[in-house]
Amino acid sequence: MRLLERMRKEWFMIGIVLAIAGAKLAPSIGVNGGPLKPEITVSYIAVATIFFNSGLSLNTEELTSALVHIKLHLFIQIFTLAFFPAAVWLFLQLLSITPINEWLLKGLQTVGCMPPPVSSAVILTKAVGGNEAAAIFNSAFGSFLGIVVTPLLLLLFLGSSSSVPFTSIFSQLFMTVVVPLIIGQIVRRYIKDWLERKQPPFGAVSSSVLLMIIYTTFCDTFSNPSIDLDKFSLLLVLFIICSIQLSFMLLTFIFSTRNPNAEDRVCRPRVPLSNIRPLAHLPSGADPPGKCVGANNKVLDGVKAEGSETDEANSITKEAGVPQPCIYV
Numbered sequence: 001m002r003l004l005e006r007m008r009k010e011w012f013m014i015g016i017v018l019a020i021a022g023a024k025l026a027p028s029i030g031v032n033g034g035p036l037k038p039e040i041t042v043s044y045i046a047v048a049t050i051f052f053n054s055g056l057s058l059n060t061e062e063l064t065s066a067l068v069h070i071k072l073h074l075f076i077q078i079f080t081l082a083f084f085p086a087a088v089w090l091f092l093q094l095l096s097i098t099p100i101n102e103w104l105l106k107g108l109q110t111v112g113c114m115p116p117p118v119s120s121a122v123i124l125t126k127a128v129g130g131n132e133a134a135a136i137f138n139s140a141f142g143s144f145l146g147i148v149v150t151p152l153l154l155l156l157f158l159g160s161s162s163s164v165p166f167t168s169i170f171s172q173l174f175m176t177v178v179v180p181l182i183i184g185q186i187v188r189r190y191i192k193d194w195l196e197r198k199q200p201p202f203g204a205v206s207s208s209v210l211l212m213i214i215y216t217t218f219c220d221t222f223s224n225p226s227i228d229l230d231k232f233s234l235l236l237v238l239f240i241i242c243s244i245q246l247s248f249m250l251l252t253f254i255f256s257t258r259n260p261n262a263e264d265r266v267c268r269p270r271v272p273l274s275n276i277r278p279l280a281h282l283p284s285g286a287d288p289p290g291k292c293v294g295a296n297n298k299v300l301d302g303v304k305a306e307g308s309e310t311d312e313a314n315s316i317t318k319e320a321g322v323p324q325p326c327i328y329v
Helices: 002-009 011-025 038-057 060-066 070-095 102-112 119-127 132-158 166-198 202-222 231-256 308-319
Strands: 291-293 299-301
Touching: 002 011, 011 202, 038 119, 038 132, 038 166, 038 202, 060 132, 060 166, 070 102, 070 132, 070 231, 102 132, 102 231, 119 132, 119 202, 132 166
Parallel strands: none
Antiparallel strands: 291 299
């Protein structure tokens, strides 16, 4: 029973394994030009579905407030399109003296110069409870920026240049990212009450679409007969990719938690979350609405715990000498 619950919780990771295995067994189904027609269903319909889904699930206030986070956007774009490519290039200079296949190393550098992924970045951010609105903006903005920046990075690090169909890429991104997001926001205005009442599984829908994208991507990979790589290089590159991913995730986590501002923190409450309610009608002289009082009596933006059960819990912790926590969500 516990195994089934664990599998139900980790269904997306299991789905990734099954999608890759299915692509290995029958790559002709999801290859370009195959029965699934991924050049249409994935490149346009799947990506548009993800952003329509995001536009439908997000409040307009969240999207508009995400636009003014200038420091956050600068950090993400500089980290993605400047720091990361340079760090990968330095790392690959060390790997160039090893017997790893040269084209695999060039492939790593090419991937390192790419803008943030459009679909997976949004879905994975939503899955871990991150700022989905900021992820949408930076995915879209980074993709548009990458049309110009990525070729320049490839020219700098690999010494190769190519022509970029700027108009077609720009129009595809606009039609599959911006337009579906706007349509989702418009539809949300008319069915907002129904969405809040029913709470459809937006995350599960987007994750399922992402599994389709992963499947068709690996179908293209496994159907390519010209791939001839030794297992040592392939396994070593797989280990390198995982190491780079974990290292930079840790690095970004360290950077993102250095901000000492109270409004950027989430304080863990010592009372049940069910007892945390927003302030409604306050008596004269009480704390202003939408405030939270921390252990040092400092008023912070957020919500305040109130009610008989919460007051009782707070009095118990006071008698026990436990500092009162800030409750901020």
